[in-house]
Amino acid sequence: xxxxxxxxxxxxxxxxxxxxxxxxxxxxxxxxxxxxxxxxxxxxxxxxxxxxxxxxxxxxxxxxxxxxxxxxxxxxxxxxxxxxxxxxxxxxxxxxxxxxxxxxxxxxxxxxxxxxxxxxxxxxxxxxxxxxxxxxxxxxxxxxxxxxxxxxxxxxxxxxxxxxxxxxxxxxxxxxxxxxxxxxxxxxxxxxxxxxxxxxxxxxxxxxxxxxxxxxxxxxxxxxxxxxxxxxxxxxxxxxxxxx
Amino acid sequence: xxxxxxxxxxxxxxxxxxxxxxxxxxxxxxxxxxxxxxxxxxxxxxxxxxxxxxxxxxxxxxxxxxxxxxxxxxxxxxxxxxxxxxxxxxxxxxxxxxxxxxxxxxxxxxxxxxxxxxxxxxxxxxxxxxxxxxxxxxxxxxxxxxxxxxxxxxxxxxxxxxxxxxxxxxxxxxxxxx
Numbered sequence: 001x002x003x004x005x006x007x008x009x010x011x012x013x014x015x016x017x018x019x020x021x022x023x024x025x026x027x028x029x030x031x032x033x034x035x036x037x038x039x040x041x042x043x044x045x046x047x048x049x050x051x052x053x054x055x056x057x058x059x060x061x062x063x064x065x066x067x068x069x070x071x072x073x074x075x076x077x078x079x080x081x082x083x084x085x086x087x088x089x090x091x092x093x094x095x096x097x098x099x100x101x102x103x104x105x106x107x108x109x110x111x112x113x114x115x116x117x118x119x120x121x122x123x124x125x126x127x128x129x130x131x132x133x134x135x136x137x138x139x140x141x142x143x144x145x146x147x148x149x150x151x152x153x154x155x156x157x158x159x160x161x162x163x164x165x166x167x168x169x170x171x172x173x174x175x176x177x178x179x180x181x182x183x184x185x186x187x188x189x190x191x192x193x194x195x196x197x198x199x200x201x202x203x204x205x206x207x208x209x210x211x212x213x214x215x216x217x218x219x220x221x222x223x224x225x226x227x228x229x230x231x232x233x234x235x236x237x238x239x240x241x242x243x244x
Numbered sequence: 245x246x247x248x249x250x251x252x253x254x255x256x257x258x259x260x261x262x263x264x265x266x267x268x269x270x271x272x273x274x275x276x277x278x279x280x281x282x283x284x285x286x287x288x289x290x291x292x293x294x295x296x297x298x299x300x301x302x303x304x305x306x307x308x309x310x311x312x313x314x315x316x317x318x319x320x321x322x323x324x325x326x327x328x329x330x331x332x333x334x335x336x337x338x339x340x341x342x343x344x345x346x347x348x349x350x351x352x353x354x355x356x357x358x359x360x361x362x363x364x365x366x367x368x369x370x371x372x373x374x375x376x377x378x379x380x381x382x383x384x385x386x387x388x389x390x391x392x393x394x395x396x397x398x399x400x401x402x403x404x405x406x407x408x409x410x411x412x413x414x415x416x417x418x419x420x421x422x
Contacts, residue, residue: 008407009403009404009407012403012406012407012410012411013381013388013403013406013407015381015385016381016387016388041414042410042414045382045410045413045414045417046382048359048362048363048417049363049367049378049379049382049383049413050382050383051359051360051363052283052287052360052363052364052367052379052383053279053280053283053379053383053384054283055279055282055283055286056279056282057278057279057281057282057299058282058292058293058295058296058299061274061278061282061296061299061300061303062271062274062278064296064300065270065274065300065303065304065307066267066270066271068300068304069267069270069304069307070267
């Protein structure tokens with residue numbers, strides 16, 4: 001490898017060079033038009049490649065990961081465990097969070113009719129369930145569903161997260177199966193709450209929903225609505241009362 | 245930021261054996277790496293479902309490590325995700341992705357300009373090794389020594405591989421935009 005080849009290799013990784021390598025390459029570039037041209041070409045290459053990184057994470061990934069974490073008994077800490085997934089149709093797959101409790105209380109009168117939650121919920125969730133039961137909600141130890149209409153879902157989300165979120169995004173989810181819909185596959189919507197300061201990224205086909213959005217942004221038919229507190233990673237699951 | 249070690253276990257100073265704090269660290273880890281990891285895995289796998297599976301497994305393993313009080317950094321996470329991706333490809337019988345699969349690299353983003361389409365086509369014409377090291381260095385901005393650790397090769401080999409990948413990309417991308 002001759003001296004010129006050495007500089008070509010340095011140009012290829014110019015972004016990570018430090019100290020003497022930087023000074024040496026800069027001096028060479030002043031004297032070598034061929035390497036200057038190469039460096040300019042790599043700069044253009046980098047500019048072309050970087051948009052490849054603008055990829056949205058899979059819809060529901062965070063909810064799935066955190067659901068798996070939350071389902072894991074403490075006694076099994078350190079044991080091998082598999083992907084539990086975000087099992088919308090699996091009993092016990094989701095438990096109610098305190099976030100939902102507050103949301104429900106805020107949402108009184110906006111269509112919340114029945115609350116069904118998981119009996120294996122963590123203690124603070126169990127306390128929330130108890131509190132909700134005292135408020136007159138029906139708490140059934142199976143799986144978490146809150147029957148709300150689309151308007152209520154929107155109001156609950158916006159009311160509870162007011163000031164804590166900058167937007168709500170709805171993701172179309174095909175063929176969700178859940179006991180709430182008699183295990184029939186349904187088109188549903190995954191709702192993600194975006195906290196202030198987070199990048200607003202919407203997967204393709206998503207519908208943005210904000211306070212000014214028309215209610216028609218919500219589908220008139222079946223829903224599963226997932227409220228995600230992205231900052232804490234909490235989420236809750238709701239299905240629409242007016243699902244067809 | 246990818247390419248920079250993040251000692252997630254030290255983010256808030258909470259004892260690592262506490263489950264809630266490990267969960268918080270996991271959320272922080274996902275805040276940092278959910279997007280870049282998806283991009284990297286998509287380059288390797290060209291399959292959104294496989295990206296989901298590998299991402300999920302990688303983050304769950306990260307949580308296990310956090311629960312044990314171990315440090316999780318970007319290199320560790322990418323390495324675990326990469327191993328998952330290789331397992332996926334082996335499962336499909338495509339340890340080295342063939343041309344047919346390469347051409348299925350999807351453009352899942354809402355707007356795919358002519359330029360980005362040309363970049364994707366050029367990337368698809370590279371070998372998986374070239375594609376991977378270009379992505380890790382240019383897009384995720386890892387240093388070659390970090391990439392070498394992830395790929396299980398020597399730093400010098402990573403530098404040579406990067407140089408050659410750049411040259412090959414330059415050639416194929418030049419034809420795409422010509």
